[in-house]
Amino acid sequence: MGHDLGTVLVTGGSGFIGQHLCARLRGLGARVHTTSRRPEPEADGDGRWYDRWHQVDLAHGAAVDRLLDASRPQVVYHLSSHVVGARDRSLVKSTFDANLSSTVHLLDAASRLECRRFVQVGSLEEPDFDEPSAAPSSPYAAAKAAATAYARMYHGLYGTPVVLARLFMVYGPAQWAINKLIPYVILSLLRGERPELSSGQRPVDWIYVDDVVEGLVRLGQTTRTTSGESLDGQRVDLGSGQLHTIRHVVELLFQLCGAAGQGPTFGDLKDRPQEQVRKARVETTRQQLGWAPQISLEEGLRRTIAWYRDALADGRI
Numbered sequence: 672m673g674h675d676l677g678t679v680l681v682t683g684g685s686g687f688i689g690q691h692l693c694a695r696l697r698g699l700g701a702r703v704h705t706t707s708r709r710p711e712p713e714a715d716g717d718g719r720w721y722d723r724w725h726q727v728d729l730a731h732g733a734a735v736d737r738l739l740d741a742s743r744p745q746v747v748y749h750l751s752s753h754v755v756g757a758r759d760r761s762l763v764k765s766t767f768d769a770n771l772s773s774t775v776h777l778l779d780a781a782s783r784l785e786c787r788r789f790v791q792v793g794s795l796e797e798p799d800f801d802e803p804s805a806a807p808s809s810p811y812a813a814a815k816a817a818a819t820a821y822a823r824m825y826h827g828l829y830g831t832p833v834v835l836a837r838l839f840m841v842y843g844p845a846q847w848a849i850n851k852l853i854p855y856v857i858l859s860l861l862r863g864e865r866p867e868l869s870s871g872q873r874p875v876d877w878i879y880v881d882d883v884v885e886g887l888v889r890l891g892q893t894t895r896t897t898s899g900e901s902l903d904g905q906r907v908d909l910g911s912g913q914l915h916t917i918r919h920v921v922e923l924l925f926q927l928c929g930a931a932g933q934g935p936t937f938g939d940l941k942d943r944p945q946e947q948v949r950k951a952r953v954e955t956t957r958q959q960l961g962w963a964p965q966i967s968l969e970e971g972l973r974r975t976i977a978w979y980r981d982a983l984a985d986g987r988i
Contacts, residue, residue: 692887
């Protein structure tokens with residue numbers, strides 16, 4: 672890999688992936704600045720996952736300029752996002768502000784300060800570059816796709832050293848949004864409750880959070896692909912490269928939680944329209960980054976169940 676990490680800015684560092692990434696970067700010796708719209712949490716001794724917390728609304732350009740001037744990062748990871756898969760028209764403006772306006776402000780400030788690397792974190796909801804006619808399936812997907820387009824423009828026109836990380840369905844310990852499928856099903860089973868589920872037919876590329884974090888760390892350090900090309904401007908998929916239906920994952924959770932005897936029931940909830948089915952191009956990623964996922968779906972689910980079981984036992988949830 673390339674440079675030492677130095678000072679790093681992680682937007683959205685209070686989120687699920689952000690906390691894991693900040694902790695890993697800090698463990699590698701980086702000085703980690705992080706942002707959130709929420710106030711700084713109470714200090715937690717050695718368990719703190721960042722060096723400096725910035726409460727800021729990234730939709731405001733002047734606030735972003737002040738943030739970058741104060742932190743002076745060598746590397747920016749832009750994870751901050753309003754993550755919602757609903758299709759409601761009421762979400763259009765909020766996702767525009769949180770997911771697109773913020774990205775443009777950050778790209779511009781990072782370009783002004785000549786940051787060494789800008790990692791734009793995207794989503795499996797975005798169409799591939801080779802399917803530009805595919806309409807985004809939600810306000811979130813549209814904002815993410817537009818943010819990627821701006822990042823590519825900043826690289827192409829202004830030489831901003833952007834790389835585009837497209838994340839697939841990330842799961843693992845400490846996912847506090849417990850309405851998400853995996854924590855929701857695990858907690859329902861651990862509490863002796865029956866989860867309400869859709870048909871479960873959608874195939875998904877699931878990726879364990881530690882694998883994603885390792886890929887993101889490499890994206891902050893790596894300057895060239897394994898064949899010697901510049902990594903700047905490239906999109907890098909961080910996923911497993913395998914599709915497993917929601918039904919399969921739920922059945923596996925029932926088995927691993929010791930609830931296989933009762934079995935899940937599907938169809939209580941309606942499937943969302945226009946659900947995307949995409950899988951990561953893992954071999955391309957291996958050539959770009961020298962990275963491949965290490966944690967199998969079953970092992971990742973075992974680790975995730977163990978964390979939530981402990982969290983329930985000691986009252987964290």
